[in-house]
Amino acid sequence: MPRLAIHRLSMAHPGDLSALEALIARGEVRAGEIRAVIGKTEGNGGLNDFTRGFFTQTLMLLLASQTGETPAALAARIPCVLSGGTEGALSPHYMVFSVSDEAAAGRGLALGTAFSPVTPAREIGRVAQIEAVVAAVRAAMADAGIARAEDVALVQVKAPAPQAPDPDARSTDAKLLMALSRAAAAVGAGVALGDIPADHATEAALLTDLSLYSNRVSISSGVEVTCNEVVVFGHADGWAEGIVAGVAPMADLLDLAGVQAAFAAAPGEVLGVIAKGEPDKTGAIRGHRHTMLGDTDIDAQRHLRGALGAIVAAVAGDGRVFVSGGAEHQGPPGGGLVCVFARSA
């Protein structure tokens, strides 16, 4: 029966996987058992953030040297979800999720993965992408052995962005395409979980119908992936006990109680944290104007990650939290969500 393990590791720079290499050398992690990697690299988190590609290349080379598989084959079966941007209190780090086999029986935290087919530029932000994500999330749930949507704690997706302008794309604005890709993946995951009605999941609803959201979906997008890479976490029979996940929505950026609720829902030693948020599009938080959206010098998502990251890190007492901006359809509008993984006490 499978047992999930989570190792949270620091990096000195985006090409530094030495901490994982050491764990493998010491036998604490077996390269062949790694199922997913989720991490924060210290780029700008935007279209021209290449720290994600650098990390991914380095990771796959390391695993290739250990497993004998090619980097391309590994990249095609191990989701590597990276979010650039470690503004403020955030610390560059990555969580390695591995699954070993053991004799015991129980009910514990399960992990499943799936990859959609390659999503060409013309499908990004369109119904084709939504449907591809619905199918991929269902496949990942099946992979995890999670039968019921209510048992899913979190769906994490890395969604593609076009590497070059494409006349068939929904927009010529590359940054908008990144947002549309996140939106389509979020809505697709929400539909798969039953949190968003399938008949509302239209192209027109993306980025506009803010009533559509799931509190259990976290999406990043970037040019370093060409399909939708899905990781599902949930509680399932047939998985070893020992790790719990707690999730809670944030009503707005200042929802300290929401953050604390996620930690309270996963008591024990914290193994990792995933959070999403966004600059409130109304231009105000609790009635007071913020300046994130109109700043010419600092990208709004960099503002957001610095702010949300600090709040989550302050509650965690640790800067190694995965905080990502661009929470379209992920948690309440202007707010977001927090997921905490902990070793159950």
Added chain:
Amino acid sequence: MPRLAIHRLSMAHPGDLSALEALIARGEVRAGEIRAVIGKTEGNGGLNDFTRGFFTQTLMLLLASQTGETPAALAARIPCVLSGGTEGALSPHYMVFSVSDEAAAGRGLALGTAFSPVTPAREIGRVAQIEAVVAAVRAAMADAGIARAEDVALVQVKAPAPQAPDPDARSTDAKLLMALSRAAAAVGAGVALGDIPADHATEAALLTDLSLYSNRVSISSGVEVTCNEVVVFGHADGWAEGIVAGVAPMADLLDLAGVQAAFAAAPGEVLGVIAKGEPDKTGAIRGHRHTMLGDTDIDAQRHLRGALGAIVAAVAGDGRVFVSGGAEHQGPPGGGLVCVFARSA
């Protein structure tokens, strides 16, 4: 006997004082009773942040139109302490401190102000500036009627930065001079409060002897002032009751308990918040690397304000908190301090 009032007002842009103009028009604030203004404008907070000068010019024009004094005369007697940078959750706002006269007797929050003589570029970051601030803080305490240093809640100083390169200045690096100016003012204020031994207050100690700090001192520096402008807050006999101030240090950027302690020390409706912090110079927070100091694209102080501002705002439930970076000798190294003003319950 004097009664201190605090009005916290929003601005639509750095030249927008309409909220204060309306209060004056309605008779809620008398222009002649305004003693100090402390606020956050939405610039970059650095050397080339002109939002502070814009706000100050507009404020003094408004008060001049109401009082008949010239803008220059008003600027010479009313400290206008502005910190640029409303990253993340912060909201542009200003606190207007006014003092009216009333018959009642009691013990309440007192305010005093003082201006040092003009500080030429060659004195910035040198003993001359330290000594000028010691004298100005003592003058402001006397102005407030605060006899004992232990009754001081907070000293706020706006310290000068050179408007042009000066061969006699301690450094040719304008950004370093801004930091030295903050350091000298902080050490001077700390000496005046008895929090820093006078014989340690040397030029060499500035920015280097991190053991020297006060938990009750907050400094900003900028090219828009040419001397050290001091505002002292404390509890004193002979001032009307009604407002309390609570102060607490932050051990590091993630010291959520420290922030909460400051709010607990000033129970009641929050009227204003002042906080200082800095990126930990060791490059790590609680053992985990942060990336604020090595970022070529976002200034370290902008990172810091976004992070600290979000934590303080989350506790306050309000983005209108005065959070300023550059906490040299202000609170523990790598940490800072928080001061809360509240209407006593």
Added chain:
Amino acid sequence: MPRLAIHRLSMAHPGDLSALEALIARGEVRAGEIRAVIGKTEGNGGLNDFTRGFFTQTLMLLLASQTGETPAALAARIPCVLSGGTEGALSPHYMVFSVSDEAAAGRGLALGTAFSPVTPAREIGRVAQIEAVVAAVRAAMADAGIARAEDVALVQVKAPAPQAPDPDARSTDAKLLMALSRAAAAVGAGVALGDIPADHATEAALLTDLSLYSNRVSISSGVEVTCNEVVVFGHADGWAEGIVAGVAPMADLLDLAGVQAAFAAAPGEVLGVIAKGEPDKTGAIRGHRHTMLGDTDIDAQRHLRGALGAIVAAVAGDGRVFVSGGAEHQGPPGGGLVCVFARSA
């Protein structure tokens, strides 16, 4: 008969008009004869650039103190066209255009101004704005005594941007509204000059029909103005000789010959330079990829101004050149235009 004079002045910061104050004090410029001011301030040039408002407020206060008019009355009759952003080699400066009366007869460089009615947010980027600019340009030509469109050297417009979100605006994206405002003003001016066919001047054409452009139109937009402020330059009878203007289009950002052509067209001592350009929207210049449009850290217009500014300044041998990004419908797509004012030899 009128004589145009151009004074090009430096500023130490955006609130520093001391150079103009000195000229007025020495009698070299009469405050009442100032007809327009065009300048570069050292902000970021974007939505949250307040250096423009700071400069304008300071200018109008200075002129008010000299003329007895109110700042508001002066701002309503003297166009103050500021472009933020002095990246790279650019130097903060402003050109003061004044018109005196003298006895001589001739044909020289003429100046005329006009203001459209206030443009509400809902009209920005719509036909209403286009038409308002057509009318204002014709009024400014009449003011200058320029009868024929072919005699116009340059139309400079400062177009409005909404100061706050407006549900009736064409877009909720404030940065897009700034671009639409420039586009509408450019197309309107192009129609007035006969460079753009009136029947192509539709709302849908703005930012999309790149075949519509004028090589004699330069537009800035910003929140500090609420209507379209127009300055027209051209050669006309009845104006004193002595100043010439030369204009040339730039085919692309690297069109050094185009820049040189503008200087050749206005031989003599250079009195001022106005240039517009834009990052090529195809993502390449002469077949080679540029990275201006996809950078998360530096705004594309800041990239553009730094690059174009350096080329124009290198030809001029002087960093005091007015270079502005956002050349929608101003010069060839991906290129722009340069206008040189010179004292005729």
Added chain:
Amino acid sequence: MPRLAIHRLSMAHPGDLSALEALIARGEVRAGEIRAVIGKTEGNGGLNDFTRGFFTQTLMLLLASQTGETPAALAARIPCVLSGGTEGALSPHYMVFSVSDEAAAGRGLALGTAFSPVTPAREIGRVAQIEAVVAAVRAAMADAGIARAEDVALVQVKAPAPQAPDPDARSTDAKLLMALSRAAAAVGAGVALGDIPADHATEAALLTDLSLYSNRVSISSGVEVTCNEVVVFGHADGWAEGIVAGVAPMADLLDLAGVQAAFAAAPGEVLGVIAKGEPDKTGAIRGHRHTMLGDTDIDAQRHLRGALGAIVAAVAGDGRVFVSGGAEHQGPPGGGLVCVFARSA
């Protein structure tokens, strides 16, 4: 006898070496004959620019797959000099320098390389680094068969920056260490060429004695190298004809004639361009204030590259020019230098 070839190639992103891969596949370049790579990647060019490391890793993997050598062995013998930052008109590209053998005799452009021993953090910006570079430049000259210093056209060095804080380093300021490393390497190369007197090459002179410079030295520094990697270009007997190099200093940033002189000195089809420059430390260019050094939002080197890059690209008519900031002791103070490689007509 050796023949130098230069291939200038574009990249779609910093991990894209497909253009070189294609040349190798077509037999136009033999992997084993590659002697050096010099290129511009689209990072921020500062301490936290990881595009250089990403490119280098990818390059060495490609060459390893072709040559059978390990990536580490290749990196230890092939200088890979990358400068981050393609601001404005610059286009990401790399020049591949390869040397083949052929029967003909002549005198042509020669290339030689050398690596200093590993430079620990404590030696950066100190005499040890200067001396190491002197020796490495001499070794590279010998490698090229260039006997006389006057025959050297250009020395290009990639100098190390510490990857982590080191208590023994000359400064705790990582950005300053990068500048000191460039300065030490520049002075070392200048000494080796006889352009800087050896007895002036002291630690104290670095960054301060601006009279010490060479017009034939170009330095980049970065955390991705741990020693001083040197490439020398010059004209020498025993090398095949066909390529020429022309070098000229720039007196200041606006020295268009200087740029044109370098192109005139290497007539023919341009194969590559290398330029260095710096923001004038006096804060002015030809008497007019620039704002590069005091900007909190855009790093001074990013300003510089955007400006200088545009001027050089405008003269070249091509954005694929290697332009790098940080010209300490490289060309006249406030200016810089330009080197052009051309296929001789």
